[in-house]
Each structure stands twice: as structure tokens, then as C-alpha cells.
Amino acid sequence: MVQTPEPHTYELPPAAPFSNHGRTKAAWVLMWGVCLGFLVAGVGLILANDMVAIAGAAVVVVSVILSVVMRGMGLGQPAPRVPEETANKDWYSA
Template sequence: MPQLPEQQTYTLPPAAPHTNHGRTPAAWLLMLGVCLGFAVTGIGLILSYDWLALTGVGVVVLAVVVSLVLRGMGLGQPAPTPVQREEKDWYSA
């Protein structure tokens, strides 16, 4: 008589959190600020103007800081929340 495998119940992985692929005001400001800063820095390096190159670096740093502030204000993508599981998933050892 063949042995039948023991019936098991499986739990599905949690649903993926809502993502917006970075389409937030904080992400757009960071992208524009970094692009502008690198362009200004590049022009300053080509023309050998140290003050212009450092201004471009300052624009990049300012864009990062303002983007982090906007994310803290809720205008960025929220941090993912970890899912607490009490039982093992079907694919875990």
C-alpha cells in the first residue's frame, strides 16, 4: 500500500508594501540637486575654478540634507516595516 504524504497547510508570504518607485518630492529634489551639483562641479573642474567646484559640492550636500528633511516631514517614501511571523513559512528550513 503506498504511503500518502502528510497533509500540510501553507502560509503565503506577506503582501508587498506599497511602493511608489521613488516618485516623491524628496526623491525628485534629491535627483535634481545632485545632477545640478555634479554639473556645476564638472564645469568648475574644467575651467579650473576651485570656488565653482566647491559650490557644486555644496549644492549636492544641500540637496541630500533637504531631501532627508522632506522625508522626515512625510514627503518621501516611508521606511519598510518588518513583518513579525509566529510560525515558519513553507519555504523556510
């Protein structure tokens, strides 16, 4: 018995996702900076040393700011370019 396929009631997204899977220099700086900052802050909390804990929090804040600046310089994930005709269209609906 041959089955006839039903017509598609959906459309594919306008562009394929990026091939770097988010592995950019800005993402790596953010990841390592946050990990290091939380490690330093945790050691500061264990030792009950407020200055070390604050320094760890400062490392986290600096790494977030540095990552945003690096993305602005073009070292991060680029924003997807969506054609004008599909910018306001919900591609899940038919």
C-alpha cells in the same frame, strides 16, 4: 499525465511594495540637486575654478540634507511596516 504540484517551501513577504516606485518629492529633490551639483562641479573642474567646483559640491550636500529632512516630514518613501512576529524571520528560509 497529471502533475501534482510540490508543496511550497517559502512564504511571501509580509506586505506588498509601495505603488509610488520611489517617485516622491524627496527623491526628486535629491535627484535634481545631485545632478545640478555634479554639473556645476564639473564645469568648475573644466574651468579650473575651485570656487565653482566647491559650490557644486555644496549643492550636492545641501540636496542630500534637504531630501533627508523632506523624508522626515513625510514627503518621502515611508518605511515598511513589518508585523512583530515576522520582524526577525527570514522569509527566504522555510
